[in-house]
Amino acid sequence: MNNENIIDIIYGNLGSMTATDQKVAHAVLTAPKDAVNYTISELAKVAQVSEASISRFCKNLDLTxxxxxxxxxxxxxDDESSYYDEINIDDVQQALTNIKNNKVAEISNTLASFTTPTLKKIMALINHARILQIAAEGNTYPVVADAIYRFNQIGILAIGAESWSTSIGQTLNLITDDVLMIISNSGESKALLKQIDVAHKQGMQVIAITNRKDSPIALKADQHLRTSVRQYVLNSDYYFSRVAAITAIETLFLLLIAENRKRLSAIQNHENIISTDKI
Incomplete structure (x- = not known):
């Protein structure tokens, strides 16, 4: 498991956990400090599951x-930035503070997981790509649209399509000099896994951005960035926040500019052209 933050790992796996594992996860995430001092029977009682379920939960997280x-x-x-702050509409100002804390935690923990060697490899792939294709499904596609806009602004030809049928058609027309970037919350999309297979057959390198380093998409990709989320709706439902994924994209965008300041003039040129459409 290396030195990964266990809170990040639990959040990253929530979406694919069984109902029983989710009960254990919620008990741990609600009070991490308390959980440190629990016996296995005490945690089982709090989570309202069996002791065997606690053991299975640990095994499912690749813990001994x-x-x-x-x-x-x-x-x-002791790192409260790792926690999730509950949002209660009865106190709107406190809810706003908690939303802020959750989003800061997503950004901080996402950036903390990035390593220099991986970032440099990804930047090199993007820099040398003839075409950068970016793909996602469902409510993640707005992140793709933002990424396509940003990368094109700095002179990197990026393409994508909201329709997966169109997107896979694009991949079939790409070549070894091109790169596919996949953005996926769970990292388990069958369609995106199929797209990675097609890209590899085309001789392309694949970059993945997911919440889990052990997800099928992360494992199939040539390079991977792990994002962190801190978001619930209602009392227990897992919800994908786009903040972490957008943070990953903006990080690459800013690093690519820092690496080559000439890209600032490309942004200015683009802004000058589109400014004629503004009042």
Whole structure:
């Protein structure tokens, strides 16, 4: 598991957990400091599951057991930026503060997971790509649209399509000199996995941005950036926040500009051209 933040790992796996594992996850995420001091029977009681379910939960997170879960929690228990702040509409100002804290946590923990070697490899792939294709499904596509706009602004030809049928058609017309970037919350989309297979058959390199480093998409990709989320709706439903994915895109965008300041003139040129459409 290396030195990954266990809170990030649990959040990243929430969407694909069984109902029982979600009960354990919610018990841990609600009070990480308390969970450090729980016995396995105490955590089972709080989560309203069996002790065997606690052991399975740990195994499903690739932990050796409950003791390792406690060790990993102890490493981050005092870091409140790792936590999720509940949003209660009865106190709007407090809700706004909690939303801010959650979004700051998403950005901070996303950036903390990026390593220099991986970022440099991804930047090199983008820099040398003839065409950068960016793909996603469903409510993640607005992140793709933003990425396409940004990369084209700095002179990197980026394409994409909201329709997966059109997107896969684009991939079939790409070549070895092109790069595919996949953005996926769960990293488990069958359509996007198929698209990676097509890209690899075309000889393309694949970059993935997902919430889990062990997701099928992350494992199939040539390079991977892991994002972190801190978001619930209602009391228990998992919800994908676009903030973390947009943070990953904006980070690459800003690093590419810092690497080559001439790209600022490309942005200015673009802005000058489109400014004629403004009042």
């Amino acid at each position: 057991g409950f003791h390792q879960l406690k060790i990993q929690l102890a490493k981050v228990a």
